[in-house]
Amino acid sequence: LSRSIMKAESIVSKTEVRWAKLHVMIDQMTQLCKDASHPDDLRELLDDVMAFHDKTLEMQLQLEAALTGEERDQEAKHWVALSER
Secondary structure, eight states: OHHHHHHHHHHHHHHHHHHHHHHHHHHHHHHHHHTTOOHHHHHHHHHHHHHHHHHHHHHHHHHHHHOOHHHHHHHHHHHHHHHTO
């Protein structure tokens, strides 16, 4: 149980870092749009965002697999809190 909690905490920490990275990517996209950047520049960043999204979903599935029922309930609350940031 302790091992799965440590694994879950590690994944949650990585996820929080990924949320911060997502906000940076959104800021970059906003700036590219404001600057009327070339479509290839936008496409490259969109590809990065999609890869980021896929990796984040993979991490979430790993986390859910590592948790017990009660831990899943607590984790669901944590995800809600993260999404409200």
